[in-house]
Amino acid sequence: MTRTAPTDEPTVDEVTAERLAVALRCRTVSYEDRERIEPAEFDRLAEHLERSFPLVHKHLAVETFGHSRLYRWAGSAGQDDSESAAILLAHLDVVPVDDLDGWTHPPFDGVVDAEFIWGRGAIDDKSRVLAILEAVEQALAEGVQPARTVYLAFGHDEEVFGSQGAGRMAARLGAVGVRARLLLDEGGVITTGVADGINVPVATIMVGEKGFATVRLSVSDIGGHSSMPGRQTAVGRLARAVARIQDNPFPLRLTPVGIDMLMRVRQFMSEPRRTLVGLVNSAGPVVARVLAARPQTEALVRTTTAPTVIRGGVKPNVLPQKAEAFVNFRILPGDSVADVVKHCRKVVRDKGVTIELDGTTSEPSDNPAAGPDFELVADIAREVVPGIAVTVGVVPGATDSRYYDDLAATRCNFAPIVLTAADLERIHGTDERISRADYARLIRFNRLLLDRVARF
Numbered sequence: 001m002t003r004t005a006p007t008d009e010p011t012v013d014e015v016t017a018e019r020l021a022v023a024l025r026c027r028t029v030s031y032e033d034r035e036r037i038e039p040a041e042f043d044r045l046a047e048h049l050e051r052s053f054p055l056v057h058k059h060l061a062v063e064t065f066g067h068s069r070l071y072r073w074a075g076s077a078g079q080d081d082s083e084s085a086a087i088l089l090a091h092l093d094v095v096p097v098d099d100l101d102g103w104t105h106p107p108f109d110g111v112v113d114a115e116f117i118w119g120r121g122a123i124d125d126k127s128r129v130l131a132i133l134e135a136v137e138q139a140l141a142e143g144v145q146p147a148r149t150v151y152l153a154f155g156h157d158e159e160v161f162g163s164q165g166a167g168r169m170a171a172r173l174g175a176v177g178v179r180a181r182l183l184l185d186e187g188g189v190i191t192t193g194v195a196d197g198i199n200v201p202v203a204t205i206m207v208g209e210k211g212f213a214t215v216r217l218s219v220s221d222i223g224g225h226s227s228m229p230g231r232q233t234a235v236g237r238l239a240r241a242v243a244r245i246q247d248n249p250f251p252l253r254l255t256p257v258g259i260d261m262l263m264r265v266r267q268f269m270s271e272p273r274r275t276l277v278g279l280v281n282s283a284g285p286v287v288a289r290v291l292a293a294r295p296q297t298e299a300l301v302r303t304t305t306a307p308t309v310i311r312g313g314v315k316p317n318v319l320p321q322k323a324e325a326f327v328n329f330r331i332l333p334g335d336s337v338a339d340v341v342k343h344c345r346k347v348v349r350d351k352g353v354t355i356e357l358d359g360t361t362s363e364p365s366d367n368p369a370a371g372p373d374f375e376l377v378a379d380i381a382r383e384v385v386p387g388i389a390v391t392v393g394v395v396p397g398a399t400d401s402r403y404y405d406d407l408a409a410t411r412c413n414f415a416p417i418v419l420t421a422a423d424l425e426r427i428h429g430t431d432e433r434i435s436r437a438d439y440a441r442l443i444r445f446n447r448l449l450l451d452r453v454a455r456f
Contacts, residue, residue, distance in 0.1 A: 009435075010436075010437050010440035010441060010444070011436040011437060012440045016443070017112045017439070018112060019052050019134075020110075020117050020434075020439065021117055022052075022110060023049075023110075023126045023129070023130055024117070024119030025108055025109065025119070026041045026042070027108050028041050028042050028045055028092055028094060028121075028156070029041075029095070029096050029120075030093040030157055030158075030159040030160045031096060031160070032160060034160075042092065042093075043067075045092060046067070046069070053136070053137045054137075055136075055137050055140040056071070056136050059073070060073045063172070065164070065165060065169055066156055066164055066165065066168075068092070068153070068154060068155045068165035068168070069092075069153075070151065070152070070153050070154075070169045070172065071152035071153075071154075072150075073149060073150040073152070075146050075147050076146070077147040077148055080177065081176060081177060081178045082177045082178065083179065084148055084149045084151065084178050084179065084180040084181070085147070085149060085180060085181055085453040085454070085456040086150050086151070086180050086181065086182040086184065086408075086456075087151045087152075087173070087178070087180045087183045087184070087404060088150070089154075089155070089166070089183070089184065089185040089186070089401055090125050090128040090129040090132060090153075090154050090155075090185070090186065091129070091154060091155040091157075091158035091159070091162075091165070091186075091400060092125075092129060092156050093155070093156050093157055093160075094120045094124070094126070094159065095159050095428050099430055102430040103430055104118065104431050105119070107432070108120060114436075115435055115436060116434065117434050117436065117439060118432070118433040119432065119433070120432055122432050122433050122434040123426070123427050123432055124186065124427050124428065125158070125186050127417075127434050127439055131442040131443045131446050132152055134443045134446070134447075135446035135447040135450055136152070136446075136450065138447055139450045139454075144451070144454055145454070146450075146453060146454040146456075147455065148181075148453075150450070150453060150454075151180070153166065153169045153170075153173075155400045158400045161360045161362075162398075162400045162403065165400070166401075166403045170407065171403075173407055174406070178407055180407060181373055181408065181409050181410060181453070182371075182373050182377075182409070182410050182412070182453060183401060183404050183407065183410065183412070185400060185401035185404075185411075186399055187206040187209070187395040187399055187413025187414060187415075188203070188204040188205050188206040188395070188415070189203075189204070189415055189416075189418075189419050189424075190204075190381070190385055190417065190418045191204070191418075191419055191421075192420055193420055193421060194296065194419075194424070195265070196273075196294065196297075197269050198270075199268070200268055200388060201385065201387070201388045201389070202268075202388065202389045202391065203378070203381045203382075203385070203388045203389065203391070203414070203416065204261075205374065205377055205378060205381070205391070205392060205412050205414040206393045206395045206413035207365075207369060207370050207374065207392050207413075208333060208365030208368020208369075208411065209394055209395035209396075209401070209402060210299070210303075210330045210331050210332060210364050210365075210394055210397070211331030211336070211337060212328070212330050212331060212361065212397070213328075213331060213337045213341075213361040214329070214359050214361075215340060215341065215344050215356070216326055216355075216357070217238060217245075217324065217325045217326075217344075217348070217353055217355055218322070218323070218324040218353070218354045219234040219238045219241075219312075219322070219323045219353055221233065221234040221319065221320065233319055233320055233323075234313075234320045234322060235313055235323045237323075237350065237353065238310065238312060238323040238325055238353065239310070241348045241350055242307050242310060242327065244347045244348050245305060245344055245347055245348065246305060246307055246327075249302060249303075249304075250305065250343065251302065252285070252289065252292050252301045252302050253302060253334065254280070254284045254287060255301075255334060255394075257333065257368045257369055259280055259284075260391075261391045261392050262280060262287070263277065263280070264391035264392060265389050265391045268389045273290075288301045299396050300393075300394075301332075303331045303335045303340070304330045305328075305329055306328045307325060309324075309325060310323075310325040310326075311325075312324065330397070332364060333366070333367065333368055333394065334364075335364065336364075337357070337361045337363055341356075364394075365405065368394055370410075371409055371410025371411060371412075372409055372410055374410055374412065377410075377414060377449070378390045380416075380445055380449055380452065381414070383448065384416045384441050384448070395413050399413060415442055415445075416438075416441050416442060416445045417434065417438035418437075418438060418441075419438075
């Protein structure tokens with residue numbers, strides 16, 4: 001049964017909703033196996049954007065990097081691009097779908113009903129691409145001209161680490177000397193019912209991100225028949241190594257950005273948390289232990305450890321000759337990729353286990369903190385969603401903005417959409433969707449932001 005959208009919430013009209021829905025119907029899926037990617041679907045999406053936003057494509061210069069799109073909205077004040085106003089990021093690709101049968105509507109049908117726009121990418125991240133373009137199209141129709149140059153950078157491979165999209169676009173901007181006041185990307189949202197002990201929605205504007213690394217553990221053995229095993233098999237040795245890593249996590253640690261996050265929301269906390277947070281400078285370890293009690297907040301106070309894959313052996317009665325496991329780490333600012341490898345070798349303490357990095361790695365943001373224009377973004381968020389608490393944070397995963405960190409004075413990863421814990425599970429999960437109300441908020445936020453940055 002289709003629910004009727006609440007009348008007191010913002011919404012978007014059918015034409016605007018359908019423009020996003022058409023984008024969701026383009027199967028711009030990024031796969032680890034690049035041979036599975038469908039270039040024609042990215043071409044379909046590009047044609048849809050060019051057809052839907054004629055003023056954008058008339059007045060902004062666009063340069064392509066593969067299927068990524070870099071737009072330049074030239075400023076009127078005559079400054080060179082070392083004094084640009086903003087770089088607005090989003091990405092065109094989406095993650096694969098594993099459970100087709102579990103979706104209320106097929107993930108690439110782009111269904112629109114009275115309350116939601118459904119489909120893979122509805123939140124991550126096509127809604128932000130379309131919302132930015134909707135806002136720029138409106139601004140151009142109203143005669144807005146930024147004093148300083150604004151860039152829009154839409155990557156095509158963010159879900160597979162972004163090196164060919166964001167990596168190349170950022171390098172291009174760096175090569176021509178671009179330096180912007182503000183960088184805005186995905187990451188933080190407004191959550192309701194998620195922050196324990198806070199009874200108002202919490203907007204977390206991320207100002208950096210954790211690093212990531214995957215460690216591969218491998219063991220080789222001579223094998224043989226299972227009736228004559230040695231003291232331990234390759235699988236047993238590997239299992240012991242994985243257990244040691246999991247049982248010996250990185251130490252708890254409150255970072256400066258973590259303390260800032262707590263202090264900004266302290267006034268909204270109930271007791272005794274409010275008093276405890278007020279003592280954070282003298283009772284930091286106690287606060288860290290409290291945060292570590294829940295998985296949702298433990299990530300704020302340590303480099304997290306997650307064994308994700310283990311395999312070895314070919315038959316129950318055959319001793320395995322090889323076994324391997326993979327452990328994923330999300331690295332807190334202040335730790336490093338090298339620290340992860342060093343930590344693994346220290347706790348495993350077994351020279352028979354090979355420990356090495358696997359795949360792409362990324363260092364955490366260096367000393368993330370609220371930049372000079374953080375409050376501008378915070379004020380717009382409060383205007384779009386009144387009554388919220390606003391704080392800082394660090395994105396637990398990697399985003400395209402890590403490639404642009406040196407190109408802007410203020411970095412914010414944020415979208416003013418209001419999500420519950422159940423909604424958060426839909427991102428990269430089943431039944432991804434965005435409400436019409438949230439899509440309207442997203443467009444309005446970007447439109448207000450353009451008015452502000454146009455005066456930079």
